[in-house]
Amino acid sequence: MIEKKDISLEKTVLVGIITKEQDDVKSKEYLDELEFLTYTAGGEVLKRFTQKMVMPNPKTFIGTGKMEDVRQYVEVHEVGTVIFDDELSPAQERNISKILNCKVLDRTNLILDIFAQRAQTSYARTQVELAQCEYLLPRLKGMWTHLERQKGGIGMRGPGETEIETDRRIVRDKISLLKKKIKAIDKQMAVQRGNRGKLVRVALVGYTNVGKSTLMNVISKSEVFAENKLFATLDTTVRKVVIGNLPFLMSDTVGFIRKLPTQLVESFKSTLDEVREADLLLHVVDISHSNFEEHIESVNNILTDIESLGKPTIMVFNKIDAYKPEPFDDTDLIEERTSAHFSIEEWQRTWMHKVGDKALFISALNKENLDRFRKRVYKEVRKIHVQRFPYNEFLYPDVEEI
Numbered sequence: 091m092i093e094k095k096d097i098s099l100e101k102t103v104l105v106g107i108i109t110k111e112q113d114d115v116k117s118k119e120y121l122d123e124l125e126f127l128t129y130t131a132g133g134e135v136l137k138r139f140t141q142k143m144v145m146p147n148p149k150t151f152i153g154t155g156k157m158e159d160v161r162q163y164v165e166v167h168e169v170g171t172v173i174f175d176d177e178l179s180p181a182q183e184r185n186i187s188k189i190l191n192c193k194v195l196d197r198t199n200l201i202l203d204i205f206a207q208r209a210q211t212s213y214a215r216t217q218v219e220l221a222q223c224e225y226l227l228p229r230l231k232g233m234w235t236h237l238e239r240q241k242g243g244i245g246m247r248g249p250g251e252t253e254i255e256t257d258r259r260i261v262r263d264k265i266s267l268l269k270k271k272i273k274a275i276d277k278q279m280a281v282q283r284g285n286r287g288k289l290v291r292v293a294l295v296g297y298t299n300v301g302k303s304t305l306m307n308v309i310s311k312s313e314v315f316a317e318n319k320l321f322a323t324l325d326t327t328v329r330k331v332v333i334g335n336l337p338f339l340m341s342d343t344v345g346f347i348r349k350l351p352t353q354l355v356e357s358f359k360s361t362l363d364e365v366r367e368a369d370l371l372l373h374v375v376d377i378s379h380s381n382f383e384e385h386i387e388s389v390n391n392i393l394t395d396i397e398s399l400g401k402p403t404i405m406v407f408n409k410i411d412a413y414k415p416e417p418f419d420d421t422d423l424i425e426e427r428t429s430a431h432f433s434i435e436e437w438q439r440t441w442m443h444k445v446g447d448k449a450l451f452i453s454a455l456n457k458e459n460l461d462r463f464r465k466r467v468y469k470e471v472r473k474i475h476v477q478r479f480p481y482n483e484f485l486y487p488d489v490e491e492i
């Protein structure tokens with residue numbers, strides 16, 4: 091029922107705004123990410139449009155003049171899709187589509203589309219479809235009020251309105267059907283999780299594309315799909331890992347992103363159960379990404395949403411091989427030294443200050459510092475394990491001995 095928007099090889103342009111809270115540097119970073127999302131969805135970005143404004147225009151998001159620039163560009167270059175970095179209201183989307191006469195997507199829509207493309211198992215597909223329906227429903231409602239106003243309201247039940255009412259009912263029925271389906275699979279999965287016994291459970295969490303699956307593969311010698319696109323992983327994979335005789339379970343799951351559509355967080359709640367039920371979180375960070383600190387914040391926000399922020403957590407800074415500080419000229423009297431100029435050692439000190447020994451710096455790709463990683467994880471898992479099984483503490487030596 092939900093049409094999957096195939097934008098493969100489609101020419102696209104991006105639109106973002108610059109505001110007081112979102113300066114031009116931030117705006118550029120967000121558009122870089124939007125471009126990566128577009129590329130992941132199979133699109134090609136020809137141009138970016140940005141506009142400085144106090145607040146978005148309620149009718150068309152950007153101003154009339156800028157919109158005219160976009161329209162002309164779209165016409166001349168035969169652009170198929172225009173993608174906005176922020177969520178558009180149903181009315182904005184409608185108005186803009188009318189002006190631009192091409193497909194109009196927002197960030198939420200694009201992420202939903204990528205999830206739809208990438209969902210492999212029937213479980214992931216069901217969850218994505220639920221998110222799509224939840225996204226669609228208020229938009230149908232928007233169309234309804236729109237028509238209502240056009241017809242003058244009360245007592246004017248035209249055919250359009252009935253049609254949309256029917257559509258809404260279909261979508262609502264679909265939503266309850268999908269929810270039932272998910273509930274059934276959930277039960278099955280809860281049983282599976284129960285069968286795993288009381289082994290300590292460790293979950294890899296983090297922003298998308300930071301290297302969670304790559305790390306999972308080197309630690310558990312499994313072959314989870316990893317690639318340089320966003321949302322390579324949608325389903326959770328669980329593997330038994332043994333370090334120094336101590337067995338535990340490690341799970342790799344869907345990556346997070348800034349402004350992850352709430353519909354997706356909602357419908358992926360069961361996939362995220364693995365995180366919620368974990369004893370220890372390994373929060374993987376791509377330190378080579380210029381925006382990694384904001385990524386940490388986004389991840390922590392989502393962890394808060396799923397009531398998992400307070401869990402024992404080790405920060406794992408990955409991709410140290412690719413980290414390059416911005417060059418700093420100390421003879422330059424004007425340029426101020428900032429964290430962008432930090433060396434890895436400085437980052438290590440900074441994080442040691444923040445979280446003590448709960449920060450690790452590794453390269454999953456080059457297998458750098460993996461020994462230290464194993465020891466640190468062992469120590470933490472052991473701590474939880476001996477609390478749970480006090481009688482076999484003697485089985486597992488203290489960390490120094492492994």
Ligand SMILES: Nc1nc2c(ncn2[C@@H]2O[C@H](COP(=O)(O)OP(=O)(O)OP(=O)(O)O)[C@@H](O)[C@H]2O)c(=O)[nH]1
Pocket residue numbers: 296297298299300301302303304305315316317318319320321322323324343344345346408409410411412452453454455456
């Ligand atoms: N340079 C470098 N690249 C890495 C490292 N670890 C992973 N990568 C690359 O980063 C990209 C993403 O890796 P994944 O393991 O798929 O990342 P993920 O966190 O599982 O991503 P999602 O499943 O999309 O959330 C791949 O191209 C990896 O080869 C590393 O230590 N250094």
Ligand SMILES: [Mg+2]
Pocket residue numbers: 302303304315316322323342343
């Ligand atoms: Mg992955």
